Amino acid sequence: MSLQTADLTSTPHSSSTSLNTTLVEAPTPSQNPTLALEKYKKKDAAKVIVRFRAIGNAPILKQNLYKISASNKFQAVIQFLRKELNYKASEPLFLYINSAFSPAPDEIVANLVKMDI
Structure with a gap:
C-alpha cells in the first residue's frame, strides 16, 4: 500500500x-x-452460445445450440458433450473450434470467444 x-x-x-x-x-x-x-470466485453471469456440429461419423445431437457460462473452462464443454453423447471417459472425443483448432481443456470459454472474433 x-x-x-x-x-x-x-x-x-x-x-x-x-x-x-x-x-x-x-x-x-x-x-x-x-x-x-x-x-x-465470482461467477460471471455472461453466457455464450455454443453450436455443436457433427463431422465425420460423429453422432448428431437432437439440439445443436447450447448456452454455456463464459467463465467455464473448455473442460466443462468436453464433459457436457460427453454426457450428451453418452460417451465414456475411455472413448475418444475430439472437439474443434471452427474446424480449425482444438483448445486446451484449461482454456476459458470467454477467451476462446474473443479469439474467434
Whole structure:
C-alpha cells in the first residue's frame, strides 16, 4: 500500500496556517490477496452460445445450440458433450473450434470467444 503526504502552506500575504493532507490509495487486488480471491470466485453471469456440429461419423445431437457460462473452462464443454453423447471417459472425443483448432481443456470459454472474433 502506498502512502502519499502533501504539505500545503499558505502564502505570506494570507494567514499563517498550514494544511497537512494525507492521501491513501485503496488496495488493489494485487496488493490484497483476499480481494483477488473474491474477484476470482465470482461467477460471471455472461453466457455464450455454443453450436455443436457433427463431422465425420460423429453422432448428431437432437439440439445443436447450447448456452454455456463464459467463465467455464473448455473442460466443462468436453464433459457436457460427453454426457450428451453418452460417451465414456475411455472413448475418444475430439472437439474443434471452427474446424480449425482444438483448445486446451484449461482454456476459458470467454477467451476462446474473443479469439474467434
